[in-house]
Amino acid sequence: MAGWTTVTDPILRQNPVTLQILGICSALAVTTTLAAALTMGAALTLVVVTAGAIISMIRAHLPSSIRLIVQIIIVASLVIVIDQFLQAFFYEMSQRLSVFVSLIATNCVVLGRTESFALHNRPLPAMADGLGNGLGYSLVLAIVGSVRELFGQGTLLGYAILPTVEQGGWYEPLSLMLLAPSAFFLLGGLVWAIRSWRREQIETPEYSLAPTRDAGT
Amino acid sequence: MTDLAGLFIRSAFVENMPLTLFLGLCTFLALSRRPGTAVGLGVAVIVVMGVTVPVNHLLYQFVLAPGAWTWAGLPDLDLSYLRLLTFIGVIAAAVQLVEMVMDRYLPALFNTFGVFLSLLAVHCAILGGSLFMADRRYDLAESTVFGLGSGTGFALAVIMLSAIRRRLAYADLPGGLQGLGIAFIITGMMSLGFSTFAQVALP
Numbered sequence: 001m002a003g004w005t006t007v008t009d010p011i012l013r014q015n016p017v018t019l020q021i022l023g024i025c026s027a028l029a030v031t032t033t034l035a036a037a038l039t040m041g042a043a044l045t046l047v048v049v050t051a052g053a054i055i056s057m058i059r060a061h062l063p064s065s066i067r068l069i070v071q072i073i074i075v076a077s078l079v080i081v082i083d084q085f086l087q088a089f090f091y092e093m094s095q096r097l098s099v100f101v102s103l104i105a106t107n108c109v110v111l112g113r114t115e116s117f118a119l120h121n122r123p124l125p126a127m128a129d130g131l132g133n134g135l136g137y138s139l140v141l142a143i144v145g146s147v148r149e150l151f152g153q154g155t156l157l158g159y160a161i162l163p164t165v166e167q168g169g170w171y172e173p174l175s176l177m178l179l180a181p182s183a184f185f186l187l188g189g190l191v192w193a194i195r196s197w198r199r200e201q202i203e204t205p206e207y208s209l210a211p212t213r214d215a216g217t
Numbered sequence: 218m219t220d221l222a223g224l225f226i227r228s229a230f231v232e233n234m235p236l237t238l239f240l241g242l243c244t245f246l247a248l249s250r251r252p253g254t255a256v257g258l259g260v261a262v263i264v265v266m267g268v269t270v271p272v273n274h275l276l277y278q279f280v281l282a283p284g285a286w287t288w289a290g291l292p293d294l295d296l297s298y299l300r301l302l303t304f305i306g307v308i309a310a311a312v313q314l315v316e317m318v319m320d321r322y323l324p325a326l327f328n329t330f331g332v333f334l335s336l337l338a339v340h341c342a343i344l345g346g347s348l349f350m351a352d353r354r355y356d357l358a359e360s361t362v363f364g365l366g367s368g369t370g371f372a373l374a375v376i377m378l379s380a381i382r383r384r385l386a387y388a389d390l391p392g393g394l395q396g397l398g399i400a401f402i403i404t405g406m407m408s409l410g411f412s413t414f415a416q417v418a419l420p
Binding site for chain 2: 018021022023024028029068069072073076077079080083084098099102103105106107108111179180181182183184185187188189191192193194195196199202203
């Protein structure tokens with residue numbers, strides 16, 4: 001079914017983060033704990049689905065010269081609503097995410113999908129595409145977030161999984177996992193793993209070794 | 218004066234936008250294949266951040282901040298929730314303006330760097346700079362220095378990464394690491410290097 005692949009494709013085969021290089025900025029900053037990663041994923045999914053629906057509905061009335069500004073304003077308004085909602089009901093989480101919720105407004109996943117998909121499709125497929133991309137993004141965030149939280153603090157969503165030395169257990173937390181570089185290494189490793197499994201995603205190198213001419217002689 | 222110099226060094230090295238705060242990574246990774254484009258992007262980011270952060274600061278302080286309308290008899294008015302929309306608008310307008318000024322007076326430079334300018338309207342590092350400025354309550358001088366420092370940090374990081382990737386073009390990498398994968402790992406190593414700046418004692 002065509003509608004179904006629109007949702008499932010971006011989750012692995014066309015993942016926005018690992019293949020399309022979209023939305024990496026916020027993908028890394030909020031992944032020190034799984035809870036923050038899931039909140040961020042949910043917020044982004046909501047924004048990209050709603051923005052896709054709205055922009056797809058008005059696409060026939062949108063002159064192409066001002067479409068970028070209109071899209072940015074729609075996305076930014078949605079982000080303000082979500083930011084205010086988080087501040088009202090999940091104040092601690094909104095403090096932890098700080099400016100990164102606002103930065104969804106310039107997240108390339110949102111603008112990339114509205115620009116390349118919602119502008120040319122009917123509202124329902126646009127929402128399905130938004131959902132798929134949002135979920136693909138959330139999946140990457142959740143993987144990176146759970147690895148960093150598990151090995152950095154020995155917990156998952158706040159529950160102790162590996163008892164740390166401080167609490168009388170045996171696990172010595174890897175503090176590197178809480179620092180910036182680990183997120184880059186994990187994401188690099190994730191890209192490597194996905195591309196080794198799905199070989200069609202491998203980029204063709206700009207240069208390659210010339211075949212040796214005297215092979216076999 | 219030493220405060221401002223300290224702030225510049227802190228925003229360029231200790232709190233480097235792409236390497237420690239993860240901002241602006243999309244363009245950081247996408248446009249770092251060649252040193253030439255990286256230099257263009259870096260210069261454009263320095264200019265735009267140096268202009269937009271102080272302008273946004275003025276707007277925030279005199280229009281949006283809580284209590285900014287006290288003189289008009291509206292002491293309770295708090296427009297700070299509009300800061301996101303305002304900042305984005307200012308950044309887009311500033312980018313357009315810089316583009317037009319460059320096109321008029323520096324056409325040679327415009328032809329080299331012009332493409333990157335329009336990209337910067339939705340650049341996380343630039344918007345992030347303005348949002349941090351509002352969060353941390355910098356004053357006008359501080360926000361100018363912060364904008365220039367963060368821009369310099371971004372330019373430095375993107376030029377370094379492009380130089381390394383240029384060398385790696387001849388390396389025989391495993392297929393899965395080609396391109397994006399190895400770029401992430403190099404960025405991680407650079408980030409590890411930059412994290413030592415956190416130990417630098419600043420005034």
